[in-house]
Amino acid sequence: MHFYITGDTHGNFDRIEEFCQLNETTTDDVLIILGDAGINYWLDIRDWNVKNQIANMDITLFCVHGNHEGRPWESPSDYELFPWNGGLVYREEMYPNILFAKDGEIYHFNGYSAMAIGGAYSVDKYYRLSHGLQWFDTEQPDEAMKAFVEEQLERADWKVDIILSHTVPIEVEPVWAFIPGLDQSSVDKSTEKWLQTIYDRLEFSEWYAGHYHIENEDNGIRIMFEDYDEICTEE
Template sequence: MIYYTGDIHGMPWNIISFCKKVKTTKDDTIVILGDVGANYYGDSRDTECKRQLSKVNPTVLCIHGNHEIRPSSIPTYKTKEWNGGTVWFEETYPNLLFAKDGEIFDIEGIRHLVIGGAYSVDKHYRLARGYGWWADEQPSDEIKAYVEQQIANRDFDVILSHTCPLKYEPVEMFLTMIDQSTVDKSTEIWLDSIEGRVKYKAWFCGHWHTNKRIDKMHFLYGDFELSSILKEQEFIDEKD
């Protein structure tokens, strides 16, 4: 089984509790939709987060968020092929995988496309206080070109992203202290164009700290959804 969930920001306890509750196995996969926070501080806090996540039975596949360093910038990470796509991993934590953006993963016969990254509305707050912020948090032109190459003449079962296409922005989650005219929405605008060009059964995203569903768009924060939901979506599509 594949279990999808949202941002954890360095706090793995909900995932650990969930795994114990449903009795997950080594054959299962947990997908965290960005802002894992296991590569944020660069110190023992990251190590502890990774140590705890590595204790759970399933493979943990992490999507890139906007509150973490890209593994490609960390010397301890290596790449390998996993279920048809490229992931970053550390030998100390072999079940903790970080997906390369634009890769396609066939997990349990379900084809997933990964598109991580987002803009940080708290960028200036973090910089003013010496907290971590990284200029490559959003998809680069190179990543965008790779994604667009990957979607050519392909359909997908699931798209995994950190933020969502612009048309699905949950405006009720906007922070009242943030002037939206100052927010860089280029990633969401680009995802709009991607969403309009691909066929998919479900799109899972995090980032917005909410649990809701709009059509095929699934927003996740503390909740978990199962890959079996795709069977429900197939039924809906057949009725339509």
């Protein structure tokens, strides 16, 4: 079993298909998507097209929650919590190779512990609302989710090998990649500020994030987009 990782896909899985073919993957292999997979985007039957495409791919997707997609429980699909690699994931029986992380669950990948912490604020929120595009009021973790994450970290003595998030702690934001002309004072940074409190306290080895559509590494956090890597390799 291999654990691969990449950034946002936003409902376009052509590059993922190519990756699977090049690496001769199977559904025993896992590809982690660091948010905005875009699978639960329309929250209706239109999402079936991309799900059917993925169902025919030789890979299992493990998706962290992003900000441009609905939560699994918002979908009319029959998602259920399913035990997987030591934690719980959201899964549909019809699509067993499409898994969605539950924020705060600690998973075990080839002996390494990994926690998913999804969500972020959409800087294009008001553009989306004014142009009839999808926007999700559950895009950021709520207080109950944050409390669960912190409870889980307490149980783990604030030691987790790998963090899989969508956005990053506020002091690690790639400000050079921000959209030019966007008034940052209007952007809700509550998730990034909360992640900073975790970053400051947590003992971890690796931290991966997506969201910014860049590829960069700074202060122990790697932001990914269309690049790939393999993590948690068996010793």
